[in-house]
Each structure stands twice: as C-alpha cells, then as structure tokens.
Amino acid sequence: MTSSHRVHRDLAWALKQQAARTGQKTPAVRGSDWRLATVTTVNTDGTVIADGITARRMESYQSAAVGDVIVLSRSSSGNWVAWGRMASGSDAGWVKPALATGFAHDGNTNGDVRYRPILIGGTLFLQWRGGVGITYASNAIQNSGDILATPLPAALRPPSTRTVTAACSAGGSSSLSLKVDGRPDGQLRIVGTTTATTDTYSTPIIRPGWVSLNGLQYPLDA
DSSP states (O other): HHHHHHHHHHHHHHHHHHHHHHHHHOOHHHHOOOEEEEEEOOOOTSSEEEEOOOOOTTTOOOEEEEEEEEEEOOOOTSSEEEEEEOOOSOOOOOOOBBBBBTTESSGGOOOOOOEEEEETEEEEEEEEESSSOOOOTTTTTGGGGBBBOOOOOHHHHOOEEEEEEEEETTTTTTTTTEEEEEOTSOOOOEEEOOOOSSSSSSSOOOOOSSEEOOOEEEOOOO
C-alpha cells in the first residue's frame, strides 16, 4: 500500500468517526430516544432536573419528589419530557389504617376502613372505602371526630380541607348523612354529631352507630 493510499484511508476513517460523533450530538440526526434518570430538583414551573437534564413533567406526573426514578424522553428536536415515576416496589393497593379510640372497622358490615391514592385525569386523589363503627363518650364523639390513630403520610395530605358527604346510620340519628373532612393535618374527621338528649328541630340527636366511607374521594393537589 502506497503512502497516498494510507493517507486516504486514514482520512476516510477520521471523517467517518467525526460524522458519527456529530450525529450523536445532533438531535435531528440522532432522532428521539428515552432513558431512566433520578430527580435531583423539582422546579416550580412544571419541570424537574434529573441527572443534569431539565425536563417538563407530563400532566400525569404529579407529586414529583427528589429521588424519583423517572422516564425521560427526548424528541428529535432536542426537547426533554418527564413521563413519570417508575414503581419502587410491589403495589400495596388499599391500606388499612389503625383507628383511634371510639372508632372500629367494618361498621354496618361495610368492610374495614381502607384508603389508596389514585390518579384521575392527571390529578392525584385519595379514595376511601369501608365502614366506621362509632361509640360515644357522654354523648360526644371521641377524639374530636378524628378517626385515625396516626395521621396519614405527608404525601397523602391535601393542602387544605377537603369536605365530602358520607351516609350514616338511621339508628340513633335524625340525619342520614354527615360531613367528613379530609384535613391537611393528615386526619379524616367526622363532623356534625351532637350531644343532645332531646330530639327536636333545634337540638337534633345525631349520633349514628356507623358512617360509610364507600365512594368517598378527594383531590390532593392545590
């Protein structure tokens, strides 16, 4: 092989390597792809920074947190989008909480009290089910109506009170429903019971033996 041939061969190889490197760095040539990354910063503008990459969150990626392992996708034009968080373990599904004094699971055989977070239309909700059995002390609901022995985790607390309506027992109550508050302190509170001993329009007796949580849900976003 002559010296001229070697020069041409080396030049061709160098140009090929340069083209490959340029293609790897040029979105239009490289095309789109995806990767896993760990979130290091959650910004207030709807973006996260993961492995040094700033990406806009999809509407379905709610409650982003530092440490999330997420899917990042890059378009051929170089834009990044954060699809969402990868599962970190087995899905616990419905969680059965411990109840405070004065409250019991399976009220009116509606099933044990349980809750779960669920994504609906891009918004994270907390869903409840089951029945709460209630016992009163001196005609008053106990624990200020807060049914949980331990408040919910911070990620499952709404930023402000979420009020919903729950069906209750007709026995011992002149009302067939009560107000239930999902509170920012992590409690679920039954509201509307009375200590009256005479059932009148102005002083009704509202002390149901159970309250149903079936069908109750409220959003956890701001």
